[in-house]
Amino acid sequence: MTSVATRGARDLETFASEAEKWLATAVPARWRENRGRLAGKESDALRREWDRMLWKGGYSGLSIPAKFGGRGLGLAEEVVFHVLAGKVQAPDGFTRVGKTLVAPMLIKSGTPGQRETYLPPMMRGEEVWCQGFSEPEAGSDLAGIQTRARPVEGGYLLTGRKVWTSFAQHAQRCLVLAQTQPDAGRYRNLTMLLVDMAQPGITISDIRQISGAVHFAEVRFDDVFVSADDRVGADGEGWQVAMRVLGDERGGVETASRYVEIRSDLDLLLETVGDRPELAGHLRNLDVRAELLRWQLAKVVDREADADSAFQRSASVLKVMWSELWQDVTRLGLSTAPHTHREHWRYQYLEARAVSIYSGTNEIQRNILSERILGLPR
Ligand SMILES: Cc1cc2nc3c(=O)[nH]c(=O)nc-3n(C[C@H](O)[C@H](O)[C@H](O)COP(=O)(O)OP(=O)(O)OC[C@H]3O[C@@H](n4cnc5c(N)ncnc54)[C@H](O)[C@@H]3O)c2cc1C
Known part of the structure; x- marks a missing residue:
């Protein structure tokens, strides 16, 4: 990320005025006319399209370094863009979990191969990520999760149930915290995995919120294969990786x-x-x-x-x-x-x-x- 000292107030003003101009024409008319309250397939399609437009317009991954597909700017630009986007009621895309949680985590803790494979499609708005941490019996007490990833040749077989998983219905990939070493003791028994949602053995059920919106789902994993290449950090280091993710969240x-x-x-x-x-x-x-x-x-x-x-x-x-x-x-x-x-x-x-x-x-x-x-x- 460029340092604060090398970027001036004038750069930020230029950025804000360009972003304002872009937003003025980019936000789809249907979305604007309905004050962002479109529902169902039309809303989903517009939100997906918005993710791609952000990429084409140069507003995807503003604070992600350019070598990872972002714009290489800073927190100030992110804040300015979000304020301006909020003012014109721009859509909220589906790539938020990927860009704000998974990308910073992969930059800090992922392998070069994981960054190359996952960051570019995320920045282009082509791959949506969800976060599979919470379970029916483990929300605040995250260390108590029960989802198991059993080591097998070349990777793991994942079995368990995650709840309140935002964007799961739209996701191609999920960041999953699972137990890999049941005997290792609390905090040392967990591992972070990057899961392909197209693998066999995954069942997604919508959860409707009290407002009527459907923002999240329950996700069941039944012997889902995850390659060892898709483990973030070492086996048993999942708690430390999760804490880094939650820090960003x-x-x-x-x-x-x-x-x-x-x-x-x-x-x-x-x-x-x-x-x-x-x-x-x-x-x-x-x-x-x-x-x-x-x-x-x-x-x-x-x-x-x-x-x-x-x-x-x-x-x-x-x-x-x-x-x-x-x-x-x-x-x-x-x-x-x-x-x-x-x-x-x-x-x-x-x-x-x-x-x-x-x-x-x-x-x-x-x-x-x-x-x-x-x-x-x-
Ligand atoms: C809109 C929405 C989207 C979400 N998206 C995701 C997602 O994408 N991925 C994901 O993994 N999870 C997601 N969650 C789940 C969310 O992280 C959990 O709901 C949250 O961590 C609380 O866990 P819980 O629901 O199990 O409540 P519990 O942990 O059972 O808590 C119940 C009550 O007890 C209180 N409590 C618990 N422990 C303590 C303590 N030590 N000290 C004081 N009070 C305590 C809590 O504050 C709460 O009031 C989402 C939730 C919502 C509402």
């Missing part, structure tokens, strides 16, 4: 997209119920919290922070901040908004329920904060 870029959505919801509230004196204190509180979030993002854009900075390290703080703010905004919207906006608030309220659960629940984020940042005893 709790990273700050999602804050940028979410900030735009929260700001837009808050503006709608101010427009529709902003003149009600009994809500004035509540609205002011939400507005101040949104400003704090914007301020955090501005620090990145103003180059006071970059990938290895406090911004990235304080990802748990950001996650708690934006998720609870969005839930509070949608709760107020649902309970006070005029009936003309009721459908909007119903959907947003239900969607916002998930954000304090995924990428590690807010209780887990608070545990991380208290133990690793504040140094409090367990």
Whole structure:
């Protein structure tokens, strides 16, 4: 990644103005007209197409080094692009898990062969990845997963059940954490595998969310062959690799997209119920919290922070901040908004329920904060 010192504010301004121009014409009209609320096959096709358009437009893998197929820019460009894309309600493609979790992990821990095989199609938007970590009995307690990968000649046979696997229905590949050494003891018994979703023995069942959307699925593996070449790190090193992936997952870029959505919801509230004196204190509180979030993002854009900075390290703080703010905004919207906006608030309220659960629940984020940042005893 180019260092902060060698990139100036003018470069970022140029980048922002080019990105703005590109976004103005690139976002498909059907998507824009429907405020991103298209469902089913039409939505899936547009989102897939968006991934390819990002590549063709030069906006895929902005902070991934160019030698791995990305653009070789920094966190500031990622944040700026996500804010601009959010403002024009650009589609959310299916390649998010690949680009934000798998790619950085392969760059840090993969083999040259794995990078060559998997990064280019991911950047081109041709291969979608999903993340197979959580299981019915192991979410927060990730080290307790039961999926087994039995060593066989040339690789492993994978058997088990993963749940809440986002994008699994669309994925060509899955990053799977599995037990390979049942007797090795907690944390030393796990291995990270890159699984081809076209292998025989994989069953995917949709899970419908309370909002009606289908963003994730249950994935069953029944003696699925995984080549030893598709193991990341050594056998038994899966926990360390998983922690690196989760570090990126709790990273700050999602804050940028979410900030735009929260700001837009808050503006709608101010427009529709902003003149009600009994809500004035509540609205002011939400507005101040949104400003704090914007301020955090501005620090990145103003180059006071970059990938290895406090911004990235304080990802748990950001996650708690934006998720609870969005839930509070949608709760107020649902309970006070005029009936003309009721459908909007119903959907947003239900969607916002998930954000304090995924990428590690807010209780887990608070545990991380208290133990690793504040140094409090367990
Ligand atoms: C929209 C969405 C998308 C998701 N996508 C994926 C995906 O793509 N891949 C994937 O692998 N997983 C995914 N998940 C799963 C997600 O990571 C888990 O739901 C999450 O880690 C919580 O695990 P759990 O659901 O098993 O809850 P549990 O771990 O059973 O937790 C239940 C409750 O107990 C609390 N709790 C548990 N342990 C502690 C503790 N030590 N201290 C304090 N409180 C605790 C939790 O905070 C929670 O409130 C997704 C989830 C959602 C909602």
